[in-house]
């Protein structure tokens with residue numbers, strides 16, 4: 001299981017400390033949530049913060065764009081250090097073009113889907129992508145309650161990936177905790193994003209290790 005702590009839940013007054021914690025823990029990726037206040041009802045952070053994260057981070061930078069017209073900013077996110085960029089299917093009229101744009105930069109391309117978006121919407125893009133970021137909460141905030149319908153969607157997506165011969169990883173984003181992580185693995189998840197479960201734990205390092213053991 002790939003563990004991707006969400007930097008959104010870090011202490012931004014001690015960002016370098018929290019980045020070093022992730023570097024030294026059993027985490028695999030840094031999950032970076034970019035929110036524009038339009039696609040989602042919240043604003044997180046942008047390029048100057050990502051630049052500082054990149055300066056200290058020693059692991060894969062997984063950027064989740066919760067923004068409208070993401071194609072306008074894909075190149076700059078790559079320049080600022082993204083190793084993976086996911087765009088929302090709901091934010092892209094020309095999704096295939098956006099995915100090709102990401103891949104032309106020689107980084108990995110992902111598609112994020114909201115809880116209400118059916119897995120079948122991925123059918124004609126699944127062979128072109130490296131990752132599906134499946135939202136298990138409505139995007140916009142950390143610390144929300146996991147939506148139970150996600151298990152069914154993960155199983156359906158796993159089936160689509162196997163049948164089509166796609167190499168896409170299944171990433172689960174939102175409300176992941178120690179209990180649902182076990183069921184998510186059984187359903188076919190490859191990557192777990194965790195914000196609150198890691199950063200509200202008395203020992204974030206231990207929380208990461210516990211998720212990693214699953």
Ligand code: DX5
Nearest residue numbers: 006139140143174175195196
């Ligand atoms: C939600 C973000 C998530 C969030 C996860 O909009 O995409 O990545 O930070 O945080 P938790 O694990 O606290 O739900």
Ligand code: ZN
Nearest residue numbers: 033064173193
């Ligand atoms: Zn996210």
